Structure formats: C-alpha cells, structure tokens
Amino acid sequence: MAEERIEVACCIAGGGPAGMMLGLLLARAGVEVLVLEKHGDFLRDFRGDTIHPSTLEVMHELGLLDAFLKLPHDEVTTLSGQVGAEILQIADFRHLPTRCKFVALMPQWDFLNFLAGAAKAYRGFHLRLRAEACALIEVGGRIAGLRAETPEGMLEIRAGLVVAADGRHSVLRAQAGLEVMDLGAPMDVLWLRLSRRTSDPQQTLGRFVGGRILVMLNRGSYWQCAFVIPKGGIEAIRAAGLPAFREAIAGLAPYLDDRIGELASWDDVKLLTVAVDRLRRWHRPGLLCIGDAAHAMWPIGGVGINLAIQDAVATANLLGPSLLQGTPGDHALAAVQRRRIFPTAMTQRLQVLVQNRVIRRVLAGAASARLPLPLRLMRRFPVLTRLPARLVGIGFRPEHIGYHPP
Ligand SMILES: Cc1cc2nc3c(=O)[nH]c(=O)nc-3n(C[C@H](O)[C@H](O)[C@H](O)COP(=O)(O)OP(=O)(O)OC[C@H]3O[C@@H](n4cnc5c(N)ncnc54)[C@H](O)[C@@H]3O)c2cc1C
DSSP, X not given: OOEEEEEEEEEEEOOSHHHHHHHHHHHHTTOOEEEEESSSXXXXXXXXXEEOHHHHHHHHXXXXXXXXXXXXXXXXXXXXXXXXXXXXXXXXXXXXXXXXXXXXXXXXXXXXXXXXXXXXXXXXXXXXESOEEEEEEEETTEEEEEEEEETTEEEEEEEEXXXXXXXXXXXXXXXXXXXXXXXXXXXXXXXXXXXXXXXXXXXXXXXXXXXXXXXXXXXXXEEXXXXXXXXXXXXXXXHHOHHHXXXXXXXXXXXXXXXXXXXXXXXXXXXXXXXXXXXXXXXXXXXXXXXXGTEEOOTTTTOHHHXXXXXXXHXXXXXXXXXXXXXXXXXXXXXXXXXXXXXXXXXXXHHHHHIIIIIHHHHTTOOOSSOOHHHHHHHHOGGGGHHHHHHHHTOSSOOOOOOOOO
C-alpha cells in the first residue's frame, strides 16, 4: 500500500476533547497542526457528556459561547445526593464566578463536532479521520513524528512536536516507555439509559442506598445512569441474571420500575473499567502527553473532559509561540507538566479520598446509617455546597486563553 508523507509543526494523536481543543487553539495561533482520529466520526455513545463552567468560560474567551449554547443541551445548576431516604444538595453552581453558572450536558460528539467546525475556519488546521497512530518515529533519541494506518495505506508524519491525546489506553505513551502510576480504583461502572417521564423528579442525583450507588443524569427525554459496582463485579452481576439487575436498579429509583424492561439484554448495559492513574513524566524530547493519556480520572464528578480541556489550553499557551518558531525544547514540555500536575494531583487526591471514605464503604455495605460529617455540615449550612461546586465546576487551576489574534 502507498505510503504518504506529511510534514507539520504539530501532530496530535486523538480527536477527543484534549486533541480537538488543542488543534483548534494551535491553528488559531497560526500553527500548522494535524489531528489524527482513528474513528470515522465522533459518534460514540457513553462518553463523558458534561461540559463544566470552566470549559464554558474558555468557549466564551474564544468568542464561541453563544453559538455553542445554541446546540441542544441540558443545564444542571445543582447536584443532589440521596443517602438512605434523605435527599441533600451537595453542589450549587449558581454562585460560581463564571459566565455560566451551570454544567451543560451535551453528547460529546456534538461538542467535538462543534470544535472541529470552529477549527476548520483556520488555514493551519487539518483533521484526518480513520487515521490510527500506531508507531512513533524516533531519530537520535528524539520523537520526530509518527506513523498512522489509514484506509488508503500508511501515513508517515514528521512533526516538530507529537502530542499524545489518545486517551487512557494511549498506545503512544506505552511506546514511549513513560511510566504509569496506578492510583487504584476499587470499582467499575455500568452505564445504561432509561427513558424519562415528565412526572419524574428533575434532579441530577446520586443515590446511595443499601450498599448500592446509582448516579442519574437528567438528559431531558432520558436518564443516563451510572451503576457503581465493586471492581471485577460484573461477572457476579451477569451470573445473577438480567431480571435481578433490573430489580436492583428499580429498587434504587422505584419510579423506573414501569420502564425497566427497556434493558432488554446485556447489550444495553456498558461496562466502564474505572482507572485512576497518571504518568510520572508526561513528556520525552519531541513528545507530550495530555488529557487522559497523561492522567485517567475517576468518572463520577465528571471532571475528565474538563481537565483534558484545561491541559489543552495550558499546552497552547505554553507551546504555541515556540511551535511558530520551530520545535519546543524539553524544558518547554516540562513546563506544561509543571503547570498541570498540581490540579491533576489535587483532583485525583480528592477523588481517591471520596472513593475510599464513601464509595468503598457503601459498596461494602459498611456505611453507617448516619450521614457523613461533611454532608451533615452541608445540610446545616447550605452555603457550604458552593465549595464542591467550585471544585467540580472550576477545579484547582483554571486556565484562560492566552493568545488573541490581532
Ligand atoms: C463511559 C465513560 C463515561 C464518562 N463520563 C464522563 C463524564 O460524565 N464527564 C467527564 O468529564 N468525563 C467522563 N468520562 C471521562 C472523559 O470521557 C475523559 O476524561 C475525556 O474524554 C478525556 O479526553 P481525552 O481527549 O484526553 O481522551 P478521549 O476522550 O479518550 O479521546 C481520545 C481520542 O483518541 C482516539 N484515539 C485513541 N487511540 C488513537 C490512535 N492510536 N490514533 C488516533 N486516535 C486515537 C479515540 O478514538 C478518542 O477519540 C467518561 C469516560 C467514559 C469511558
């Protein structure tokens, strides 16, 4: 098969939130950039659907917010949790110092299509779908490009910088031999969808009842549900049979009982194997990892997309100018890791804390009937619900667009 050769300033492997946002920002700054996406489109179900206030702030800074919010979406202003029979508010986004005081729920493919559309306005932006990065090209100890498989044959790309934004199973980070620190995740998540009736409650809600956890995202016409199970617990659940699984879900949210038959087979239930990890070093000369490729996040709290976007903004701010002049040196790549390690590590630390103190105990059936202290405090002083809103909605080190074209 023919081998095509291309030369660009920056080649990004992976057209997820991190890769598409970085592609848009670099092209906007005048950098010649090529994004490779192994799939033929962005249409994949059960991906993260949450667009947080800090990401919406970035969209505003790019002048894209109004057009973006014209896309169909739902707005979540508060998050609640049901512990036993009691429903409590645990995050209130309405007081955030951001333009949008809500989390927008939107299918990820709409978000990615929107970013692709905005990026195509810039001459330097190139997107190749059905192009799967498969091998790094190393010259004299430096990553000088990569090879990708396409339906037309092999593609060889030479680039001043390769960015691995190919997600939490990144082949490029594995090939580069970058060390992964596994932070442990004692759970997996089953994703499913059930229709929503107008008589159902409105809230996006986490239910912690009788050793079980169900998170329900209100998506207008349907509920997107995450059922949290102990790590590797899927076999036991399957062995117990679909009727028992349906019963468990309906037991957590009884109003779902009349439509639980929509779960017609195990094909309607998707397993997400949860991983929480991060790279010790995010870069090698000529190569930088961002987004899930640098740090897989825990799904609940929905901060993975947010962090991926923030990584992209920081990368464009720090490397855009040097990419216009040539090849960023290793110290420039290290600067990206230095900038993003604090929010990443702090977020993961909090996630592991919640996981060990709350999730693990609930799944083990060991949680006491008494509400945990932070929840009791929030019930007493509702103003405290602004803190989780800030941590989830904005995070630890929000990034802002640093370059504005003349
Ligand atoms: C089931 C599920 C539910 C989730 N829910 C949420 C949520 O509600 N909120 C939230 O914030 N986060 C959620 N997450 C996590 C969130 O989706 C990720 O953190 C986020 O998408 C990371 O963005 P990314 O661009 O780094 O990686 P990804 O989104 O994983 O994107 C990587 C892209 O690279 C492509 N790719 C992979 N390998 C190659 C290759 N070799 N060559 C070319 N392309 C390649 C993939 O097809 C993909 O498009 C969820 C994840 C899953 C799996």
